[in-house]
Structure formats: structure tokens, C-alpha cells
Amino acid sequence: MIQTALHKGKLAVFYQERDKEVASALLAEKLGITAYQSISKDTAEDFFLTWRDGRLKLLDKELLKKGGLSVDIEPRPGEQRSWPAPKKGALAQALGRKTKTVVDATTGWGQDSLHIFRMGYDLRCIERSPVMVELLADGFSRLSQAEWVNNLNAQVPELIFGNAIEILPDLEIKPECIFIDPMFPPKRKKSALAKKSMTILRELLGDDEDKEQLFEVALQMARKRVVVKTPNHAEPIAGKPSESFTGKLLRYDVYLIG
């Protein structure tokens, strides 16, 4: 078991096909949770991991019948489908076009990481939630089999499981840039704009209350800059940043080092 039943009673593995029985039992054992072949409205857990449509998905009771959330490895709408994609837009400006090495210390659903990867940065990804690590490992494994990745012989980012506050100081090579996108409290309790994937993440994991500590460690461990992705309504994490790049609903605050 990789974590002391953090999600016991909240999350379970759910399998519908017999051929997933063994894999489901192994995953449930690894995460210290229960595996069910059928669930009803009386099932205690609210969240489920399941294999569906050839990928590992996270469901809540709303998504049980169909759908589910998985790590999406496809380029975002409007993103150039080449590799490396051009380093343009607020994220690339914040990371720095000349930057080569990046660590994403809060990988989550991997959407920023995969964007960073597709722009050709040399990337490593850290995630502390064992559930998200399973979903990410499934996504990165699909990515490693993608035709374009194989054709280009591109190296899929390394995924490191654990708390970045502890992992960053142990990295053998300090990255030029550390990117952090912690969970901030929402502006309103229920925001119509919040994406389902982020809502479910917050419900499952809660806010990242140690984000200031993570920022401090990142500042010591990055060689050139720390980039903090922040909702537009939130104050900068550590006073006035060196520069900020603003998107529609969010901001990238850049803290330059030295």
C-alpha cells in the first residue's frame, strides 16, 4: 500500500469487465481502497477509478453511467500540432523562450505539463496524490505509444511520485525553471466557470495549504525562475512578482532569481 488509506471511504476502484478484475484488485491494494464490481446508490464512496475506453478514468457518482475524466494527451484546440510546437502564448512567455529545463512541481491532470512538453521543453513532473499519479501514469503511457511521439523519438517526461517540497531539494540537476500551479480556494463556493476536472480534484484532494512552503523551496531550487499559475482574483503568492503574464482567467507570476 503506497499511502495509509487517505482515500478510504471516499474513493474506490470500480470494474465492469471481468478481465479487469485482477488489475482492479492490484490497484485497490496499492491505494489501500476497496474494489467493487457493482455499485449502487448505497455505496459509501463518492469517487471511483475505472478503466473505460482504453484508459484509466476518475468518476464521481454523476459520471458513473458514462464519461469520466482521464489525462488528455491531445493538443489543446488551436495549438499547433507539431513537435516542438512554437513557444508562444502566456505560458511560454512566463517559462522563458530560452529556458530548457523545467520541473512541474504540481502536475495534477498534466494539462500544463503536456503543453510544456509539446513546446519542446525538457520536463520532469512531480505529483503527490497517488490517485493522480495513477491517472498520469496511464496518460503518459498512452503518450509513449502515440504515433507522433514514436516517429519523432520524443522522450516522454519523467513522472516522480511524492511531495515536491521534499523532492525538489534532492534533484541531482537543478532545473532552470520550476512551475507551480497549486490549488487556490475558489472565489465563490460554486463557480460556473470551474472545469469539472478541477472541481473533482478539489473535492478529492482539497486546497494545497502548503503552497507558500512549496514556493519557498522552489525559489531555492530553481536556477533562473519560478512561475506560479494563479487565478486572476488571487493575490500573488509572495509579493510583487518580477513580471506577470495574464490570460483570460489566470495569471502567470514570474519570480526571477539572482
Ligand SMILES: C[S@@+](CC[C@H](N)C(=O)[O-])C[C@H]1O[C@@H](n2cnc3c(N)ncnc32)[C@H](O)[C@@H]1O
Ligand atoms: C491545481 S492542480 C494542478 C493542475 C495542473 N497544472 C494541470 O494542468 O492539470 C494541483 C495539483 O498539484 C498537486 N500538488 C500540490 N502541492 C504539491 C506538492 N507539494 N508536491 C507535489 N504535488 C503537489 C496536487 O496534488 C494537485 O494534483
